Amino acid sequence: MTVREPLTYRDAGVDLEAAAVTKRRLRELVESTRTEAVQSGFGSFGGRLAVGGEEIVTSADGVGTKLEVAIRSGRHDTVGEDLVNHCVNDILAEGATPLAFLDYFACGELDPDVAVEVVRGVARGCRSNGCALLGGETAEMPGFYSPGAYDLAGFILGRMAFREVAARDLRAGDSLLGLESSGIHTNGFSFVRQVLFERLGLEAADPWPGLGVPVADVLLRVHRSYLEVLRRACEQGRIRALAHVTGGGIPGNLGRILPAEIDAIVDIESWAPPPEFRFLAEQSGAPPEEMYRVFNMGIGMIAVVSPEDLDAVEAAIRESGCGTVRCGRLVEGSGRVRMPGADAVP
Amino acid sequence: MTVREPLTYRDAGVDLEAAAVTKRRLRELVESTRTEAVQSGFGSFGGRLAVGGEEIVTSADGVGTKLEVAIRSGRHDTVGEDLVNHCVNDILAEGATPLAFLDYFACGELDPDVAVEVVRGVARGCRSNGCALLGGETAEMPGFYSPGAYDLAGFILGRMAFREVAARDLRAGDSLLGLESSGIHTNGFSFVRQVLFERLGLEAADPWPGLGVPVADVLLRVHRSYLEVLRRACEQGRIRALAHVTGGGIPGNLGRILPAEIDAIVDIESWAPPPEFRFLAEQSGAPPEEMYRVFNMGIGMIAVVSPEDLDAVEAAIRESGCGTVRCGRLVEGSGRVRMPGADAVP
Numbered sequence: 001m002t003v004r005e006p007l008t009y010r011d012a013g014v015d016l017e018a019a020a021v022t023k024r025r026l027r028e029l030v031e032s033t034r035t036e037a038v039q040s041g042f043g044s045f046g047g048r049l050a051v052g053g054e055e056i057v058t059s060a061d062g063v064g065t066k067l068e069v070a071i072r073s074g075r076h077d078t079v080g081e082d083l084v085n086h087c088v089n090d091i092l093a094e095g096a097t098p099l100a101f102l103d104y105f106a107c108g109e110l111d112p113d114v115a116v117e118v119v120r121g122v123a124r125g126c127r128s129n130g131c132a133l134l135g136g137e138t139a140e141m142p143g144f145y146s147p148g149a150y151d152l153a154g155f156i157l158g159r160m161a162f163r164e165v166a167a168r169d170l171r172a173g174d175s176l177l178g179l180e181s182s183g184i185h186t187n188g189f190s191f192v193r194q195v196l197f198e199r200l201g202l203e204a205a206d207p208w209p210g211l212g213v214p215v216a217d218v219l220l221r222v223h224r225s226y227l228e229v230l231r232r233a234c235e236q237g238r239i240r241a242l243a244h245v246t247g248g249g250i251p252g253n254l255g256r257i258l259p260a261e262i263d264a265i266v267d268i269e270s271w272a273p274p275p276e277f278r279f280l281a282e283q284s285g286a287p288p289e290e291m292y293r294v295f296n297m298g299i300g301m302i303a304v305v306s307p308e309d310l311d312a313v314e315a316a317i318r319e320s321g322c323g324t325v326r327c328g329r330l331v332e333g334s335g336r337v338r339m340p341g342a343d344a345v346p
Numbered sequence: 347m348t349v350r351e352p353l354t355y356r357d358a359g360v361d362l363e364a365a366a367v368t369k370r371r372l373r374e375l376v377e378s379t380r381t382e383a384v385q386s387g388f389g390s391f392g393g394r395l396a397v398g399g400e401e402i403v404t405s406a407d408g409v410g411t412k413l414e415v416a417i418r419s420g421r422h423d424t425v426g427e428d429l430v431n432h433c434v435n436d437i438l439a440e441g442a443t444p445l446a447f448l449d450y451f452a453c454g455e456l457d458p459d460v461a462v463e464v465v466r467g468v469a470r471g472c473r474s475n476g477c478a479l480l481g482g483e484t485a486e487m488p489g490f491y492s493p494g495a496y497d498l499a500g501f502i503l504g505r506m507a508f509r510e511v512a513a514r515d516l517r518a519g520d521s522l523l524g525l526e527s528s529g530i531h532t533n534g535f536s537f538v539r540q541v542l543f544e545r546l547g548l549e550a551a552d553p554w555p556g557l558g559v560p561v562a563d564v565l566l567r568v569h570r571s572y573l574e575v576l577r578r579a580c581e582q583g584r585i586r587a588l589a590h591v592t593g594g595g596i597p598g599n600l601g602r603i604l605p606a607e608i609d610a611i612v613d614i615e616s617w618a619p620p621p622e623f624r625f626l627a628e629q630s631g632a633p634p635e636e637m638y639r640v641f642n643m644g645i646g647m648i649a650v651v652s653p654e655d656l657d658a659v660e661a662a663i664r665e666s667g668c669g670t671v672r673c674g675r676l677v678e679g680s681g682r683v684r685m686p687g688a689d690a691v692p
Contacts, residue, residue, distance in 0.1 A: 013488025015456055022458040022484055029465050033472040033479040037445060040480070047480030049446050051505055052400040060448040060501060062485045099383060100395050102406040104450060104499040110361055112368040119375050126379040133379040134386070134393030137499065138368055139408045142359030142536055144495045151490060153450040153483065155406060155501035159397055190488055 006285035009294050012194040016293075043256065045244055046094040048160070055160035057096035059087050062153040064247075065189040066219070071148055072197070073204035073216035076117035077124075079152060082186045084125025085225035086246065087156035089301060092227055092234075093242040093257075095166030096158035098131035104153045105138050108145035118152055129227055131156070162234040168241040168304075170262055174330040175310045176254075179229065180323035181300030183221035183276060187247040188294040192219065195284045211275060218276050226301045229322040233303070233313045241304040245296040251337040252293060254302055263333025268341050271325040273297040288342035299327065352631035355640050358540040362639075389602065391590055392440040394506070401506035403442035405433050408499040410593075411535040412565070417494055418543070419550035419562035422463035423470075425498060428532045430471025431571035432592065433502035435647060438573055438580075439588040439603075441512030442504035444477035450499040451484050454491035464498060475573055477502070508580040514587040514650075516608055520676040521656045522600075525575065526669035527646030529567035529622060533593040534640040538565065541630045557621060564622050572647045575668040579649070579659045587650040591642040597683040598639060600648055609679025614687050617671040619643040634688035645673065 009016060027042045039048035039055060046059040063079045063086075070079045080103070088098050103122050105115055115138055126133045134157075145151070160166060184192060196202045196215060204216035211218060226242075233239050243254045254264050268288070273281075277298060281291050291297065305313045314324050355362060373388045385394035385401060392405040409425045409432075416425045426449070434444050449468050451461055461484055472479045480503075491497070506512060530538060542548045542561060550562035557564060572588075579585050589600045600610050614634070619627075623644060627637050637643065651659045660670050 013455070014486050018456045018458050019484065019486065022456060022461045025458060025462045026465050026482075026484075029462070029469040030479045030482075033447075033469050033477065035445075035476065035478040038478045038480065044481075047446065047448065047478075049478070049480060049503070051402065051445060052398060054398040054400055056397065056402065056503065058446065058448060058480055058501075058503060060450050060481050060483045062450060062452060062483055062487075064485055065487050065490065067487075068489070099381075099397060100393065100402075100404065101379075102393065102404055102501055104406050104408060104501075106408060106497055106499070109359070110364045110368060112364050112371060115368045116371045116375070119372050123375040123379050130381065131379070132381040132384045132393075132395070133376045134384065134395060134404055135390075135406050136372075136376075137406045137408055138365065138372075139410055139497075139499075140360050140365065140536075141408075141411050141413075141497070143414070144411065144492055144497060146490060146492065149490045151452055151485075151487070151497060153452070153485075153499055155404075155448055155450075157395070157402065157404060157503060190486075 007194060008286065008290060009191055012190040014190045044094060046091040046096065048094060057091045057094045057158045057160060058156060059090040060153065060155045061086050061090065062151065063186055065193060066186050067150065067152060068193055069204060069216055069219045075216060075220060076114050077121045078220050078222055080118050080121025081125035082223040083152060083154045084122060084129060085223045086186050087154055088129045088225050088227050089244040091156055091158040092230065093244045095160055095162040097161040098129050098156055098158045100132045100134035100157045101126050102134055102155045103136040105150060106141055107150035108142055108147065110140040129225055164237045165234055165239050165242055168257055170241055170259055170304055170330055172262060172330050172332045173307060174240060174304050175307050175326060176264060176266065176328035177303045177305050177314060178271065178299035178325040178327040179226055179301040179303065179317060181296045181298055182224040184219060185223040185296055185300055191294050192280065195280055200283060210279065224300055229317055229320045232316045238305060238309040238313050239303050240306065243302045245300050245302060249293045249295060250299065251339060255337045258335045260335045261332060262330050262335065264328060264330055264337045266328040266337060266339045268339055270327045271298055292339060292342040353540060354632065354636060355537055358536040360536045390440060392437040392442065394440060403437045403440045403504045403506060404502060405436040406499065406501050407432050407436065408497065409532055411539060412532050413496065413498060414535065414539055415550060415562055415565045421562060421566060422460050423467045424566050424568055426464050426467025427471035428569040429498060429500045430468055430475060431569045432532050433500055434475045434571050434573050435590040437502055437504040438576065439590045441506055441508040443507040444475050444502055444504045446478045446480035446503045447472050448480055448501045449482040451496060452487055453496035454488055454493065456486040475571055510583045511580055511585050511588055514603055516587055516605055516650055516676055518608060518676050518678045519653060520586060520650050521653050521672060522610060522612065522674035523649045523651050523656065523660060524617065524645035524671040524673040525572055525647040525649065525663060527642045527644055528570040530565060531569040531642055531646055537640050538626065541626055546629060556625065570646055575663055575666045578662045584651060584655040584659050585649050586652065589648045591646050591648060595639045595641060596645065597685060601683045604681045606681045607678060608676050608681065610674060610676055610683045612674040612683060612685045614685055616673045617644060638685060638688040
């Protein structure tokens with residue numbers, strides 16, 4: 001493979017088709033376990049469960065191959081924070097605030113120093129989101145993991161706090177407000193490492209070409225938590241829905257919250273993707289539709305807001321220190337995300 | 347290494363000392379995240395959380411290297427059930443009945459057939475315990491896992507149902523009632539595979555020597571759920587505490603529930619370990635104190651029962667189809683588990 005041949009996610013070892021096939025086949029199994037307490041459908045950002053008079057919201061996630069950057073750079077104390085923030089954002093998109101987190105750390109040979117650093121990041125993420133680290137499991141599994149590799153997954157438990165967000169009362173004419181990401185967050189890393197480590201032969205400590213900052217610093221920037229950023233607007237009932245932009249990008253995740261009779265039109269000209277995404281696009285040769293499906297491209301969360309609330313919501317978010325971009329709107333349609341210039345099917 | 351040199355868990359690649367060191371160092375991190383809602387201490391079978399008027403109990407676990415047996419035999423639909431039952435038993439030991447489960451499946455290359463079989467087992471386990479499969483994550487992580495290997499972890503969420511079990515009001519004179527396991531359950535498999543696959547060169551399809559049943563059939567017997575077995579006695583308030591016998595064996599897990607002023611005396615002569623454990627002891631040359639720390643040795647759960655309730659509890663459990671053994675008692679002491687004939691420190 002020459003350097004300039006366009007890279008796809010599949011070349012990087014991630015088969016989205018296999019993932020989609022698996023997901024379709026899992027649906028029936030999941031539904032076979034449904035109980036009366038379940039309040040959510042298959043494929044939501046978080047599962048919702050009625051317990052007594054409460055509604056509990058949960059989600060499970062992994063860090064994925066961002067862990068390779070931690071392992072290559074020997075900096076293990078940030079990926080746990082990524083994971084917690086990722087989970088916090090997922091349940092926030094279901095209207096919930098976090099209560100507790102449990103982690104699962106697995107490796108081939110247990111190095112206590114590494115395990116403790118990893119959990120240090122988990123604990124920091126928990127503290128900053130007001131969430132208790134309630135349990136966890138540390139597993140040593142000789143022969144299962146490549147030497148030095150480990151895996152980290154987590155489970156979050158929250159409580160329904162923002163009914164309007166959960167209700168997703170979306171209407172044609174609503175505005176899409178993009179919240180800036182802190183960087184690549186926690187998805188697309190199989191693609192990243194293929195470009196940076198394999199094709200370009202960079203090391204974690206090398207400067208990112210054109211940025212003058214070590215590759216590891218750019219890649220390990222912590223996945224942003226949008227909990228405090230969005231809290232006020234959520235409390236005021238001004239957020240109609242949230243889409244957490246993770247694997248699948250804007251089209252994949254915005255599509256999860258659209259009703260069947262509404263389309264979203266995302267104007268990709270309304271913001272400039274940060275330089276790390278532009279560099280990855282150039283070096284990989286991946287077309288825009290691939291880039292916008294693999295990466296957040298600078299927008300880590302999208303809020304759906306009624307036009308009359310847009311100024312107030314934008315001001316509240318910016319006051320909390322997070323940049324925003326008015327990146328699109330909802331129109332009548334058929335549940336599709338349309339991104340002129342980056343549509344997978346033009 | 348010759349076949350008759352005694353095998354230790356450490357030889358099998360599992361460093362219990364590293365695990366203990368890690369656990370001690372994690373304690374402070376975990377406690378730094380504590381919130382007012384947390385009801386449990388570090389190192390319990392499950393984390394307890396007050397949510398509104400409810401008490402939620404959670405636990406995280408993995409299948410561990412039992413997965414290797416599934417992978418070697420190409421039989422992927424039972425390990426998920428092991429995992430659910432394991433988690434169900436953990437929160438039962440905290441007094442809770444299950445509500446929901448979330449799974450995390452990770453691999454190097456996603457084979458939808460394998461992933462679906464794995465989740466089929468998870469879903470079966472959920473249905474049989476009345477628990478909803480509320481979410482999950484499927485991760486493809488090229489380069490992290492050995493070829494063909496995958497990992498499976500799970501998170502359970504339950505609701506406090508049996509306050510007496512949670513209260514652990516243990517007294518000198520109480521009886522220990524052992525509940526039979528279905529086999530090796532879900533721990534000690536790094537030891538198992540070292541003996542069977544490495545030392546003896548057996549294959550998953552070979553007959554287990556002396557049993558005439560394929561090795562895989564013996565090893566993949568599903569971890570028993572004690573939920574229905576114990577429900578009636580728990581509802582009647584006749585169970586003072588439960589210890590789920592997993593990694594660490596009887597001494598490790600019974601020790602977790604003892605108050606500081608009580609010892610447990612376990613009479614290992616009161617039951618005969620099933621043949622698979624005797625075979626593993628013979629072939630590994632491991633001394634009893636090692637065997638009883640690595641394996642459940644035929645007892646998967648221990649109930650603490652007051653002597654006057656013992657007949658009724660035993661009858662209820664046996665009626666539900668689970669064998670029992672009166673395996674010991676509590677005496678005044680210092681929080682130690684004493685197992686004459688199998689004590690680590692005689």
